[in-house]
Structure formats: C-alpha cells, structure tokens
Amino acid sequence: MPRTTHRVGAALLPLLLLVVAACSAGPSDRPAVAYHDGEQQVVPAPQPPKPAPVPPLGSPGDDAQSWEDCTDQTRTELGGLPPGMTFSCSRLISTLDAPEAPERGTARISLIRAGSGHVPLVVLGDVGGEPGTTYAARLATQLPAELRNTFDIIGMDRRGTGESDPADCVPPAQRDAIVGFDPRATDRGALDRLLESVLAASQECLLDLDERLQAYDTWRTASDLEELRLELGVPRLHAIGRGEAARLLTTFAERFPGSVGRLVLDGAPDPTRDAIGQAESQAQSAEQAFDVFAADCVSRGCPLGPEPRKVVGDLVERTRGTPLPAPGTSVGAGRVVQAILLGLSDRATWPALADALAAADRGDGAGLASISAPLVADQGVNPPWLDGDLITSCNDTTVRVPPQRTGELALDWVSRFPLFGGAAAQRLVWCGSWPVPQQPLPSPRRPDLPPIPVISTANDPQLLGLGTDHMAEQMPTGVLLRWQGAGHGAIGKSPCITEAVSRFLVQGTVPTEGMACPG
Template identity: 30%
Template sequence: MWFRALTVLVAVALLAAGCVRDERPLSATGALAWTDCGDGFQCAKLAVPLDHDVPDGERIRISVIRLPATGDRIGSLLLNPGGPGGSGVAYARAAQAVVSPGVRARFDIVGFDPRGVGESAPVDCLDDRRLDAFLALDATPDDAAERAALERGSREFAQGCAAHAGKLLRHVGTVDAARDMDALREALGDRKLTYLGKSYGTFLGAVYADLFPGRTRALVLDGAVDPALSRFRFNADQAAGFEVAFRAYVDDCLARGDCPFRSRDADGALEELTELLRRTDRHPLPAGAGGDAGDRVVTEPLALLGALTPLYDRGGWPMLTEALTQAFKGDGTMLLHNADTLVDRAFDGYSNQTEANMAVNCVDGVYPKDVAAYERAAADLSRTAPRFGPYIAWSSLPCAYWPARPTFQNHPLTAKGAPPILVVGTTRDPATPYAWARSLAGELESGVLLTYDGDGHTAYNSGDTCVDTAVDRYLVTGAPPKNGATCP
C-alpha cells in the first residue's frame, strides 16, 4: 500500500498496453470562477466528466485552490502531496512550507483534491466507528481465527465502498486524475503543465507526462514511485524501506545516547521493537483516558503505524523516541497519536484519506483474489522485513474483494517526447525507496535523476540547500541539474 506523507480507468482495450498518449480534445467546461477563501487564497470548482470516455455524460466537481504569484508570474505550479488520498487543497494551504519564496513569486501555487479525495466527489466506505475497528484489526494473523477476522474486515471494507461509493469506484484511478489535471491546466490558462508531485504524486505526474508529453513544461517528481512494479513487489520494497529507515533511526539514537532501548547495539534495539509489537499483539496498550483516545487501546497494527509515522521525516525522530519510551513503560498514548496522524484521524473523526487510498490503489494494479497469496507474501516478508513486512503484505487484502476491476497494468512509463523531467530520490527514504527513483528516471525517456544522500520521505524544501537550489532553478527556467547529480 502507499502511505500518506504514501489508480486508473481506461478502456479495456488499453489494459494490456497500459497508458497511451491522450491528445483528445479537453472535456472540462469553461473557466474557473474564483472566490476569496481567506489568507490570500482563492477557491473554485472544476466540472469534469465522471467518465472521460463519455464527455457529455455525468459530471463531478474537482475542488481547486490557488495562491497568486507575488512577483513576475510565469504561470501555475500544480501540487500533489501523495497518498493516494492526500488533499492537494490542504497541501497548497501550507504553501510557505511546501515551496520556496522564489517559486511562490513566479508561480500561482495551485492545489486540487483529486477525484475521490477530500472535497472532490469523495469516496465513502465506513463510518468512523467501523473504520476504527478496521484499522485496529490484527493485520499479522497468527491463527485461523485471526485470519478469518482479517478476511471478514477486509471484505466488509470493500462492500462498504461498493454500497456508498458505487459507480465512482470505477473512475477514481490515476489515469482519470491525470486527465482531470490536464483539464485544470487548460482552465488555468497554462499552455503547458508545471508540476510538483511527491510520493504517489510522482506516479500521477509520470502518468500525466506519458499521456500528454507535448503538454508538459517542468515536472518535479520527488520521492519517486516505480510504475513498473507489481503490487506485491511494491509492498516488499516499501517494507524493506521502512526497515532501513528504522535502522538509521536506531543508529542515530544509539550515537546520541538518549535511546529508550536497553540494548546498546542496533540488532538488539531492533529485536526490542519486535518484542514490543508482539506484546501489543497479546496485550494491547492503554492510550490514556479521554481526549482523542477515548476508550481505544493500541493494538499491534496501531503500534506499528505509530512507530513508522515519525520515520517519514528525520525531524520526527525525537517524537519516535518519546513514543517508544512511553510504550516500553506500558503507555501507548503517543503511538496512538502518531498512528492517527498517519491515517488523518482527528478528535471529531476521519477524513476520507484511508478510504480514498484504498480505492485508488485497488484499481491501480492487479491484485490476487486468492487470500493464500497474501499469506505467502507475508511469510516471505517476515524474513526480509520482519517488523513491517507482514503488516504491509496483508494491508492490501481489501483489494482481493474489490468491486471495481483493476484498470492499470503495471509497466514502465516513458513519456516519449516530453522535455526533461526531474526525478528526486532520497537514499534512505522509508516509503519510496531510492531504487524506485533510479528506476523511474531510467524509464522516462527524458528522466533526470537528482540524488539526496539523506533520511526522510522526499527531499525538496526539507532543509537541504543543494536540492532546493536545483529544483527551484529547474521550475523557473526548465533547466535541470546534470543527470546523476548528488546532494549534499
């Protein structure tokens, strides 16, 4: 699965070949009617066809926000924060933390919620109580009863999506989102697309470039996804990435001397985390009284999510130390807080991020229908990524019961004829392993790889001047750094 910071309906005839260029006339209607929505931002809705192959049929509305350029304007910079399921509207609201002042001066910063997400015809599957129960399910079943419960919960998730999202499920994939993005580009008045996509947003950007190579100007794909990977290979690589990131955290923690671990070596500390997860499997941790926790407890999957969330950003490592210190003392409050952050659960309930994430993933690749295949994958990953692998393998199980057919066959995207596309990879990225950036840059005909030797998920505007300078120059001028350049 793709986690948040971690996809396509095309004609059946395209399934075997995957994405093809789409230079058909645009089907969105009219210009955007902007209204003030506070703090200098303007908001609008873009009408697009539910089914792009039926341009005169039912329409849905895409929620859009922009922050006008402060200086000599070049055009619009479209953003996607990843997921799938992340809100581009919320991401653009944080423009000061997302892009540099120099880029904000030259571009209108534009965010949009992709179809199925947030305020754009959102996918709805479960109420908050049932979603709590689903996310707390034992996702590393140890016996037949636990496996049956996981199967039942995964089936009910898929059935809930079918009941509440219906025909939308067939149209939430990434090819549809890319075609929406092209309609938005035209409505914004931009001849060609300038784009910053992170994590899953790199896949969306690569699909766009493959469909519309002649309509791209400058695309930054940061924290890259390799579209050629099978779904199970994707899960395996991601699990390995989290293992690498956790070891990097442990090495730093031991060197600093403020660790919650009894062991003074990395292998011993990793085994302590393994044992903590085993204990929460047998005896869930309390998470404090009242507040966000209510009467919830921290089961093994919630503890695991709570441990991996701070790995997304090196700045979150002290928060991981605090959470593990509490947990080793029998208190799961901080782990639960971290897990809730990842799945976008607030005191008043969930956004639809988790449901949208599953809905897009399940149509963006071919998943086995046989539950035994997930069990075998989990067993394999228990050896190569023992802490995170089995959970990630089982997390895709709802796709085995999905009511909409997969509509994207994983394959390399070349974007033949596109101008240079900048792919940024971080060497110890937990969610999108560095190898994926190398692969994507090699698959794209005009791919240019920029490597950041560091930790955390994605690199741009995260504190490294070398990366920021290279990306800013490319966005403004279209001139990429030398292929294979490394920062710092």
C-alpha cells in the same frame, strides 16, 4: 454459395509461407538499400524522437476559477503560518467519467493557492497521505522566495480524498480493524478475518458511492489535471508530484503529452515491479529508514535506550495481545506499526516519534494514537485517509492475490522485514475482492517529452530509492537526482535538492544527471 478453393493457389500456399518465414526469420542489422539510376544508395534508419526542449515558463493564463480567501482555515490546519502568507481556495468541476457512464457525471475537486507569481505550479501528494491541499500548503511555507514569487503554488485534493468528493465510506469498526490488524499474522485463519473486514468495507463503499467507486483512480485524475490546465488558461502545466503522485504525473504525461510543462517527480514507485514487488520493496525501505531513525535516536541520547529496534520489536509483540490504552481508543500492534510508518516520513518529527514510542513502552499509547489518528478519524473537514487510499490503490492495480499466496508472502516478509513486512503483505489483501480495472496504468515511455527531474531519497520509508532510480531509467527523458537523506520527499527538506529544483522550474536549467546531495 459454398466457397471453392483454387488448387493452384492451395499448392502454392505452403511455398509462399516458407518464403515469408525465411524472409521474416529475424531482424536484419544491414541498413536499408534503395536504387537510384541503377546505383545502390543506403537509406538512413529512422531516428527515434529527440526529447523536447524545456518548455517556456509562460505567462499568467486567463484563470477561470473563482478563488476565496481561506488563510484562517489553513493556519488552523497547519498549526501556524509565516507572517504575511495568505491562501485562497476554489473548487474545480471535472468530468467523473465512471466506467458505467463514460464522459458523464461530475467530480468536484478541491484546490488551494499560495504565492504571488501567477504562473501556476501544481503540487500533488500521495493519495494515502495528508490531502493534497494540506501538503501543498505545507510545502509552500518551505519553498524559497524565488519559487513563491515566480509561481502560484496550487494544491489539489485527489479524487475521494480531502474535500474532493471524499470517500468517507468505510464503517469505523472496519477501519479500526484494517489499520489495527496484527502485523505479524501469517496463518490463513487470521488473514481471512482481515479479508472479512475488507470485504465489509468494500461492500459499504459500493453502496455509498455506487458508480463513483471505480471512478476514483489515477487514470481519471490525470483528466482532472488536464481540466485544471484548461481552467487556468495555460498552454502547459508545470507540476511537482511527491511519491505515489509521481505515477499520476507520468500518466498525465502519457495521456496529454502536448500539455506537459516543467514536471518534477519527488520520489516515485518502481515502474518495473507489480503490486507484490512494490509492497515488498516498501517493507524493505521502511526497515532501512527505521535503522537510520534508530541510529539518529541513539546519537541524540535516545529515550528508547541503546537498542531502539529491540525495544520497538518487543513493544509490537506485547501489543499483539494487549493493546495500549489511549484517550477514546486503544492502540494495538497494527496501529503501533502504522504510527511508526507515518512518523518516519518527516525527519523533523523523529524526536516526537521516539518520545511516543518510549511512552508506549511505559504503557501509554496516547502519542502513537495521535500520530496514527488521521488514518481512522476525521481531521477537521478532512475524512480519514484510509478510505481514499484503499479505493484508489485497488482501482489502480490489476493484481489480485489469492489468500493462500498472501499467507505465504506474509510468512516470508515477517521473517525478512520484522517490523513492516506483515503490514506490507496485508495491503495485498485489501484488493482481493475489488473489481479489476479495465486497463492498467500506462508505462512512462514517451521519448518526446521534455527533461523530467526524478529525485531518489536514500532512506524513504515509503519508496525504495532503487525503485525511484528505476523510474528515472525507464523514462526516456528522466534525469536522476539523489538525496542521501531520510524521510518521504526531498523538496523543502534538502537545500541542495530544493535549489536544483528551483533552478529547473524558474530558469529551465536541467540538473546534472546523477547529481547527489548530502543528507
């Protein structure tokens, strides 16, 4: 039966719309008013949730994991251990939850444990760096005894990295081409060749991983953390996340707020910028860190002479056309830049980086090849770092940059950031042919979480300090700490920061907002 319209209702509709529009023209600053016994009463406006208190440390949980001693393997991996320090390893079985098979499948997550306190403290590293178990083991050797005696330090390899169902799928030729690509290429034809290598890599990974490919992301890794909490038998998870892993912890906090314990973010990506903005800020931060490295090198009688930036810039230009010889490989301009980026991450390795650059300037690429080798070659039981970095970073962002735009960005950034701008722009090419994820990662905006210290490092080659500041500002419960030093991550490197973090994790003492520690 066809619908009929009442003429009176039709005539009143425009008037009603006008009334509704007038009543909803904008927010009112006046307090709400109620009437009781004929008298007006002001109704207080609802207050936003207050931050939760610092969660209790808790007692050791009923750990359901089976741990086996792996001290010897860890000693080999780290090149030595402090006397008496032992490690054990285990494997967490989590749900894969691929887009094509929600809440199904299995993900095997590799874990390591050190310490004698029995209260779990999970340590997470960047997906594009050394495996999380290696990073956690290394950090455990640098942490104060108070932390090791209070906690079990537990490291976790992120999905597709280390021994967690490793994504060892990029063919060696494509891996070498991507890592070694000319960092000063700006024309469309050259960048198209990079796109061809990335496309071949992504196709091979799709064939190798199938439905698992899109399950290697930060959203699902947050579920691994919740599964780990349940297996450890604790009501809340205490954790440290360095660099890009901060985004994993904020995602975990947004998804599982009731499971949040004492969290610390040691550096963080800028949540106010998209993938393009983050790549640009990474180039800026790397240039800034290199200038600090160069000044430090000169102050020590640098093997690169009085002008390290000029020497290194000339080296990059020469190796664009003539790669350096190295045992079993060669080192072109791309690997020179990638080796510098890796070497800048730890100030303790700066002298070795300077020596490797000086040797390269004399025609010997062995040192730089060794520094950059983890990106392209197996390191013991661990696969190359590139594969997991490429897959997770592309699964985490919805931004896809057209080739023409990438060329424009490369031209601009190579001019403004001569050492690292091109490499930063090329990361945007990586995801050009990648499937777009179904949803973006959530913004860190929950106001009902406990205080979360956020540490900003002044000269971090991977994260601009201002971007970490933005993370602390955007998080309603973020507490900003600043380290005026250099390198990637401050915990274990800055005694001042490490002490403040230790007091927070062990005693629940929240650091003073805006506290600054010298470099």
